Amino acid sequence: MNEREGAYPQGKMNKIVTINDIAEAAGVGKGTVDRVLHNRGRVSEETREKVLRCIKELGYKPNVAARMLAKRNVYRIAVVYHNTERDFWEQVESGISRAEEEYRQMGIVVDRYIISKISIEKQLEFIEHAIREKYDGLAIVPYSSASISDALNRAVSQGMKVVTFNNDEACRRLCYVGQDSLQSGRTAGRLMGMIAPPNSRYVVITPVIEGMKGIDQRYEGFKEILNVCRPDMELHGVYNCRQDGKQAYERTLELLDEGSVDAIYVSNVVVSEVARAVFDRGVQHRIKLVGHDLTDTIKDYISNDTIDITIGQEPEIQGYIAVERICKALLQDEEIKTDYYTKIEVVIKENLAYR
Amino acid sequence: MNEREGAYPQGKMNKIVTINDIAEAAGVGKGTVDRVLHNRGRVSEETREKVLRCIKELGYKPNVAARMLAKRNVYRIAVVYHNTERDFWEQVESGISRAEEEYRQMGIVVDRYIISKISIEKQLEFIEHAIREKYDGLAIVPYSSASISDALNRAVSQGMKVVTFNNDEACRRLCYVGQDSLQSGRTAGRLMGMIAPPNSRYVVITPVIEGMKGIDQRYEGFKEILNVCRPDMELHGVYNCRQDGKQAYERTLELLDEGSVDAIYVSNVVVSEVARAVFDRGVQHRIKLVGHDLTDTIKDYISNDTIDITIGQEPEIQGYIAVERICKALLQDEEIKTDYYTKIEVVIKENLAYR
């Protein structure tokens, strides 16, 4: 902001400084400038310092487009995830595709390794494959297992750029991209606390997914907040179910037929099946329903007032950023090591279309 | 997604198709290919069709990096806005800066024309200036006035790429970038309806800002929803105030001292001043407070439970996209004419840090 109130900016033609200008100013060839720029060595300390000084003085910024053009190597990235909860993972996939298209021109190829059933062994096999094939990057939804951590660390040791997304696992990866599950559960807890009538009886329905710890953390966060802000509410029960949702549907029907529940919290996308049960029993205006994620089905149940609030986690962004981070680490010299937490999106009927 | 379950993708080395390949396949020079690619004319219909066919058959995609490099022209974009509500507009500014940095390398220069007090005359003057100076693009927060519309249309006629942001005004601009005010008000209405206790008495505080119609629309949306979903709630009054917030603070103190209010809706960033009054009177746990926007001050009042919910409008994104859309129109051939509606973000204490 170099403007003053009402003043007309000067069209200062500050000429762009190129690598040629630096070479000239330092009295060396541009190959040499390139070497110091990227620490490729083979430069005497003396000329190195001279070049560095010129770079600073002239305020040189590398031209990314030119670099992309000149670099001719092809990088390969492997993306490993599963597609249970199909509606959800399709959104992740569209983010991956978007990054893929954007970086294809820069010589990056992405291969997908998709599992249709969570399996530590299968994932391990994929990681080993990526190591053997010498992939340059790996974006993965890691399962909780020491063997997975080990394998990922070996990949990193080999120079592979590894990013975890959607679920995290302790290892020497570049960074994690995804939601803060605990906080997202807390958000759900606060919202439930805001909307549930006094003395509500509530249940929690939470799927068990082997190897993914995020789901449990959501419930932890939910419980923590609700217990504090709504001591009047009474927990009727916590029900586990399988990921497919059929169990959740049946269970909800039973609960509704018992007639002793006013509010339901579902810790992931399975909320769509719970909503179906609520809708089928025609009690959507009596039951407060809070869940996670946003698929087409969930949108429908928000639109018809069955689901009150759902918490989104920007799945498309997760896929996009996971791949982009690797691309940047590969293409540019700077590696971004800070985790990327996606937004905790609160979605109700009115803002459904604006996200 | 061309993968199969468990299958290992083929590292198909699909060679990238360049303009040279097209020229060769069509038996012409690459200058000719370039001409048909960008409809620069001076190509016989016959060769044009031949080239077009090759482009389609070989699946040619232009290399953006190469184009950027080769294009040597410098484009200038004028950005016109005001910085009343400083905290808010600083966020917009940071988005503008981000786009500026990203596109500087591609030869785009952005000049800012910032007004510190809304004035149709002053804005008109800036538009005329931009026309005279033959700016290539204009991003503007237009005020409601026929003279502004006229001037913008003249700019468009001259070939200038015009984008409106944050506030819209009927004219032949490329597109609008900003929030859907009506819907954002509806969202606020629904949320207030969710959290206000039965039979609450509420007030609405809404700043009057000459030339900006978005604010009024928010209240329209709020009213529409709340009237339907909470007929039990009683409107105690609607208060206008000046943008600076001092009035809003005083008014709120009076209302609180009268003691007949349970809930307050504030239609923009002035909610921070209303919150200050609520906090100063120590009644934050009794008063439900819903507002708009998210500044540091507002964050503080959410953190200490004074503001229950605020609705964000992605100001940083507004600044970024407004400039980016113009850059794309200038640099690429495709003009994106669809409006960009920013997210209607629901912010509470728990998801404050994750957005």
Added chain:
DNA sequence: CTGAAAGCGCTTACAG
């Protein structure tokens, strides 16, 4: 209407 040449800013072998 059309093609060959030069150049954008950088990187990559290659020859010293």
Added chain:
DNA sequence: CTGAAAGCGCTTACAG
């Protein structure tokens, strides 16, 4: 350790 040359894919004058 260092420089000159060629080339990335495209656009821009220029000469036919």
